[in-house]
Amino acid sequence: MESTTILNNVEDRHIEELDTVTIRFAGDSGDGMQLTGTQFTNTSAVIGNDISTLPDFPAEIRAPAGSLPGVSGFQLNFSSQDIRTPGDQPNVLVAMNPAALKVNLADLESGGILIVNTDAFNEANLKKAGYQSNPLDDGNLLQSYRVFKIPISTANRAALREEVNIPMKEIDRCKNFWALGLMYWLYDRPMAPTLTWIESRFKKTPEVAKANATALRAGFAYAEAAEIFTTHYRVKRAVIAPGKYRKITGNEATALGCVAASQLAGRPLLYASYPITPASDILHELSSRRNFGVKTIQAEDEIAAVCAAIGASFAGNLGVTGTSGPGLALKAEAIGLAVMTELPLVVIDVQRGGPSTGLPTKTEQADLLQAMFGRNGECPVAIVAPATPGDCFHMAIEAFRIATRHMLPVIYLSDGYLANGAEPWRLPEISELPEFKVTLRTEAKGVFHPYERDPDTLARPWAVPGAIDLEHRIGGIEKQDITGNVSYEPENHMHMVLTRAEKVALIAEDIPDLEVFGESSGRVLVVGWGSTFGSITSAVELMRERGMAVSSVHLRYLNPFPKNLGDIIGRFDRVLVPELNLGQLAMLLRARFLVPAVSYPKVKGKPFKISELIAKIEEIYED
Amino acid sequence: MSIHVTGNGGNGAEAPVKLTKKDFTSDQEVRWCPGCGDYAILAQVQKVMPELGLKRENIVFVSGIGCSSRFPYYMNTYGFHSIHGRAPAVATGIKAANPELSVWVITGDGDALSIGGNHLIHAIRRNLDINIILFNNRIYGLTKGQYSPTSEFGKKTKSTPFGVIDYPLNPLSIALAAEATFVARSVDTHVAHLQMVVERAMRHKGVSFVEVYQNCNIFNDGAFDMFTGRGVKDDRMIQIEHGKPLVFGKGHDRGIRIKDMHLEAVQLGSGLSESDLIVHNEKSPDSYLAYMLARMEYPDYPVPIGVFRDVEKPTYENLLEEQIKSAIEKMGAGSLEKLINSGDTWVIK
Ligand SMILES: Cc1ncc(C[n+]2csc(CCOP(=O)(O)OP(=O)(O)O)c2C)c(N)n1
Ligand code: SF4
Ligand SMILES: [Mg+2]
Numbered sequence: 001m002e003s004t005t006i007l008n009n010v011e012d013r014h015i016e017e018l019d020t021v022t023i024r025f026a027g028d029s030g031d032g033m034q035l036t037g038t039q040f041t042n043t044s045a046v047i048g049n050d051i052s053t054l055p056d057f058p059a060e061i062r063a064p065a066g067s068l069p070g071v072s073g074f075q076l077n078f079s080s081q082d083i084r085t086p087g088d089q090p091n092v093l094v095a096m097n098p099a100a101l102k103v104n105l106a107d108l109e110s111g112g113i114l115i116v117n118t119d120a121f122n123e124a125n126l127k128k129a130g131y132q133s134n135p136l137d138d139g140n141l142l143q144s145y146r147v148f149k150i151p152i153s154t155a156n157r158a159a160l161r162e163e164v165n166i167p168m169k170e171i172d173r174c175k176n177f178w179a180l181g182l183m184y185w186l187y188d189r190p191m192a193p194t195l196t197w198i199e200s201r202f203k204k205t206p207e208v209a210k211a212n213a214t215a216l217r218a219g220f221a222y223a224e225a226a227e228i229f230t231t232h233y234r235v236k237r238a239v240i241a242p243g244k245y246r247k248i249t250g251n252e253a254t255a256l257g258c259v260a261a262s263q264l265a266g267r268p269l270l271y272a273s274y275p276i277t278p279a280s281d282i283l284h285e286l287s288s289r290r291n292f293g294v295k296t297i298q299a300e301d302e303i304a305a306v307c308a309a310i311g312a313s314f315a316g317n318l319g320v321t322g323t324s325g326p327g328l329a330l331k332a333e334a335i336g337l338a339v340m341t342e343l344p345l346v347v348i349d350v351q352r353g354g355p356s357t358g359l360p361t362k363t364e365q366a367d368l369l370q371a372m373f374g375r376n377g378e379c380p381v382a383i384v385a386p387a388t389p390g391d392c393f394h395m396a397i398e399a400f401r402i403a404t405r406h407m408l409p410v411i412y413l414s415d416g417y418l419a420n421g422a423e424p425w426r427l428p429e430i431s432e433l434p435e436f437k438v439t440l441r442t443e444a445k446g447v448f449h450p451y452e453r454d455p456d457t458l459a460r461p462w463a464v465p466g467a468i469d470l471e472h473r474i475g476g477i478e479k480q481d482i483t484g485n486v487s488y489e490p491e492n493h494m495h496m497v498l499t500r501a502e503k504v505a506l507i508a509e510d511i512p513d514l515e516v517f518g519e520s521s522g523r524v525l526v527v528g529w530g531s532t533f534g535s536i537t538s539a540v541e542l543m544r545e546r547g548m549a550v551s552s553v554h555l556r557y558l559n560p561f562p563k564n565l566g567d568i569i570g571r572f573d574r575v576l577v578p579e580l581n582l583g584q585l586a587m588l589l590r591a592r593f594l595v596p597a598v599s600y601p602k603v604k605g606k607p608f609k610i611s612e613l614i615a616k617i618e619e620i621y622e623d
Numbered sequence: 624m625s626i627h628v629t630g631n632g633g634n635g636a637e638a639p640v641k642l643t644k645k646d647f648t649s650d651q652e653v654r655w656c657p658g659c660g661d662y663a664i665l666a667q668v669q670k671v672m673p674e675l676g677l678k679r680e681n682i683v684f685v686s687g688i689g690c691s692s693r694f695p696y697y698m699n700t701y702g703f704h705s706i707h708g709r710a711p712a713v714a715t716g717i718k719a720a721n722p723e724l725s726v727w728v729i730t731g732d733g734d735a736l737s738i739g740g741n742h743l744i745h746a747i748r749r750n751l752d753i754n755i756i757l758f759n760n761r762i763y764g765l766t767k768g769q770y771s772p773t774s775e776f777g778k779k780t781k782s783t784p785f786g787v788i789d790y791p792l793n794p795l796s797i798a799l800a801a802e803a804t805f806v807a808r809s810v811d812t813h814v815a816h817l818q819m820v821v822e823r824a825m826r827h828k829g830v831s832f833v834e835v836y837q838n839c840n841i842f843n844d845g846a847f848d849m850f851t852g853r854g855v856k857d858d859r860m861i862q863i864e865h866g867k868p869l870v871f872g873k874g875h876d877r878g879i880r881i882k883d884m885h886l887e888a889v890q891l892g893s894g895l896s897e898s899d900l901i902v903h904n905e906k907s908p909d910s911y912l913a914y915m916l917a918r919m920e921y922p923d924y925p926v927p928i929g930v931f932r933d934v935e936k937p938t939y940e941n942l943l944e945e946q947i948k949s950a951i952e953k954m955g956a957g958s959l960e961k962l963i964n965s966g967d968t969w970v971i972k
Contacts, residue, residue: 042967045967045969046967046969048969048971193967237971240971241971242971242972243970243971244964244968244969244970244971245968245969245970245971246964246965246966246967246968246969247966247967256962256963259957259959259962260959260963263957263959268720270716270719270720272716289957289962290946290947290950290951291947291950291951291953291954291955291956291957292956292957292959292962293947293951293957295719295720295943295947297715297716297719299712299715299745300712300741300742300744300745301741303709303712303742304709304711304712304715304741304742304745305712307705307706307709307712307713307715307716307742308712308713308715308716308719309716310705310713310716311685311703311712311713311714311715311716311717311718311719311720312716312717312719312720313716314683314703314713314716314717315683315716315717315720315721315724316720316721317716317720317721319716319720333706334706334709336706337705337706341703427963427964427968428963430959430960430963464721465680465681465682465683465701465717465721465724466680466681466721466723466724467680468678468680469680470680471679471680471699471700471701471702472701472702473649473651473695473696473698473701473702473703473704474702474703474704475686475695475696475702475703475704475705476688476704476705476706477704485651486651486696
């Protein structure tokens with residue numbers, strides 16, 4: 001390799017310190033961009049940066065190579081500061097082919113770094129991407145960005161051909177590691193974590209392991225040796241609360257929360273699900289937890305999945321089902337059954353772009369009203385929504401705690417952005433986890449009445465088959481209160497409808513008050529829920545630094561609302577509700593508190609940018 | 624692999640004191656129409672339950688929606704009256720959660736074969752140790768008389784004033800195609816036979832599918848009289864029994880043989896004897912014979928009742944328990960602390 005000869009020059013090169021960098025890796029679906037991005041993220045996390053990621057991949061598994069729909073991207077933000085979002089705009093774009101350039105260039109900040117694999121800019125690929133001429137020859141491009149044209153495929157082949165004994169096709173597949181190596185040098189990251197990963201991942205194919213490791217080192221050496229980069233960059237470790245950390249995605253944290261809930265409650269977990277993007281990873285994760293006694297059922301459809309979960313709850317397990325919006329629609333009738341039979345049930349909805357099949361791999365928050373109202377009859381359920389990937393762990397436990405304590409279904413609204421996005425997660429000590437004990441009724445104490453009620457929560461007892469003298473029958477037909485016998489009596493029906501509503505309302509006594517971010521009164525209150533937490537909080541923080549009277553609250557409990565929400569809203573002149581839907585929370589707030597809440601909708605399959613929110617807040621601030 | 628070999632209910636289910644029919648009768652007033660075949664089935668099930676030696680608290684009846692699906696309310700056991708068509712899915716969750724329970728699914732022809740067809744197939748395919756009893760009255764009773772997936776072609780009902788133009792399903796064919804390990808049929812009015820079939824279904828370890836011809840005297844009265852009627856049943860029905868030749872007829876003078884890959888109803892005597900007939904084998908590992916028998920219909924053939932198939936196969940819930948056991952053996956019982964701390968971690972001081 002040529003690297004050694006020129007090494008001396010390296011010291012002359014300038015190292016520049018940066019606070020925050022946003023990189024987007026983009027390439028063909030087959031180029032391994034998700035892997036590259038994940039590796040860069042893991043390494044950055046391990047060396048102490050704060051991180052936030054946004055994978056963005058096509059719904060097609062193998063769209064035609066080189067085509068626009070086949071472009072897969074992975075954006076990550078890493079910083080020496082506390083960050084909450086994957087970054088509004090990439091500072092760096094790595095484009096592995098013309099299609100990736102075409103799809104992503106508009107997002108790159110002006111003057112940003114553009115690294116392209118020139119080998120992929122051949123006539124066929126240019127045509128597939130719809131370029132009339134090679135954009136790399138375009139003077140404008142060179143003026144607007146700092147462009148680095150690198151023959152990545154050629155350089156990768158040159159580095160590997162002599163070193164490893166694998167077919168050329170396999171060698172070419174290593175080029176993402178070559179590009180990763182280059183980026184590691186450019187941003188001053190160690191190669192060791194990735195080298196360790198490669199070794200364990202390709203344990204069974206040592207030659208492939210060697211090839212990938214060689215490619216990584218070669219890319220690094222190339223960047224170091226070739227004089228195309230005059231500067232490289234350093235992003236110092238962030239000042240993060242002390243503790244032990246790991247990187248976690250929302251789906252991983254959700255699954256972990258389910259297991260934790262089962263352990264805390266001392267009840268076995270049964271997860272029944274039908275595969276659907278972006279929820280399937282929860283099924284995958286939980287199905288490997290058999291040693292925790294976790295039972296998973298891949299059901300024949302979403303209806304069967306929720307019904308199996310309800311059956312499991314009836315039998316005394318923590319019954320949980322997971323899906324995305326289309327599946328939640330199918331589960332509606334059965335959720336009503338769980339409302340009627342007053343059984344604990346957790347329904348996870350990892351929301352995606354809708355309606356219908358919609359945008360399976362893109363994020364959206366448009367199932368809130370479906371969760372709230374999407375069933376026949378007066379059919380209230382509790383709704384919770386995690387705010388960050390790590391918060392998924394906590395809110396999953398909360399979902400089970402509420403479901404079992406109050407004996408009703410809880411819908412847990414995650415979304416594609418949380419599901420696949422990652423952040424550093426401070427590992428909780430077991431002792432920090434909320435304690436929740438579940439008690440099954442085991443004795444009749446006279447005649448057993450399945451619908452007798454706890455005076456505090458109005459919950460009915462959880463009595464499960466196997467318990468002597470507690471035999472009882474439940475079902476979807478209206479129940480007489482207390483006895484649980486079938487009843488068509490008019491007064492009883494009204495009483496039961498009100499009771500079921502009251503049960504949900506009483507959960508408000510059992511959840512924490514909202515904390516206001518910023519002053520507790522002022523000009524504008526931004527109210528958000530779910531995955532928009534990061535961008536909203538960052539936007540509000542920036543505006544506060546500019547001295548503006550802006551605060552925010554973030555709802556993780558959506559039904560019922562925290563008790564102090566109305567109070568807080570009343571202390572601001574304006575209420576702004578940014579949501580990745582057409583104003584669903586805004587509608588609920590207006591109806592509930594009679595406030596002229598301003599909706600700020602976005603439905604593009606993408607999260608809010610901080611800059612978008614700032615612009616909107618400024619606008620209503622002045623109004 | 625160590626698979627339990629006892630029937631439903633597992634080891635813990637044996638009752639010390641013998642219960643009676645009354646112990647299985649709930650305090651709820653039965654609300655079927657007077658004369659409905661459902662009464663007879665309820666009575667036989669209540670009568671058989673004590674014979675099975677199960678503890679009441681370990682029994683769960685699950686149903687969908689329909690007249691038949693009211694059944695659980697009348698059993699003094701645990702019961703779950705779920706939603707239309709979904710009882711097999713609810714039962715799957717119950718049995719998977721607690722394999723010790725004796726789980727029964729009560730369903731109708733519309734419930735099981737129309738709205739719940741998919742769940743029926745998959746519950747059977749998984750071979751959970753549950754007992755599915757399908758009350759086939761060839762009509763939608765509860766919704767007041769529309770045709771069902773088992774209604775005869777051409778039949779006039781409320782929703783088919785010009786006659787049914789979709790072809791009926793044979794429930795046994797569906798069960799066999801889904802690889803049911805136990806398949807049987809009986810008739811509401813054949814008290815002893817029905818008891819025998821219910822008892823055998825319960826004793827079978829694995830999924831049991833039982834079709835019961837049930838008379839809906841309001842919307843489809845006498846649907847089965849053509850062959851179940853007192854005077855005609857011996858000639859128009861055949862009771863199939865394991866290891867015995869397929870003989871029927873008042874004088875035991877007729878039988879079923881196989882010819883050119885087809886079944887044929889023949890008259891014995893005149894050169895044909897019992898040795899020319901098919902000997903029923905419910906234990907056959909393949910289900911071809913069971914399938915052929917299940918396809919026999921009046922008037923071309925006598926209508927068969929009895930056990931068509933009874934074979935062993937590991938059950939879903941036991942396989943699931945086995946996976947848990949072996950995972951714990953291999954990895955140790957799960958530690959939440961270890962799980963939280965797994966993966967690449969780093970420490971910030
Ligand atoms: C989702 C839904 N769709 C329709 C109905 C109305 N419905 C109730 S029972 C039934 C048919 C019942 O027929 P079957 O299963 O044969 O039971 P039977 O009453 O004959 O015993 C229908 C269509 C319902 N309850 N739920
Ligand atoms: S309608 Fe028919 S099936 Fe329903 S209860 Fe009456 S007789 Fe029985
Ligand atoms: Mg019917």
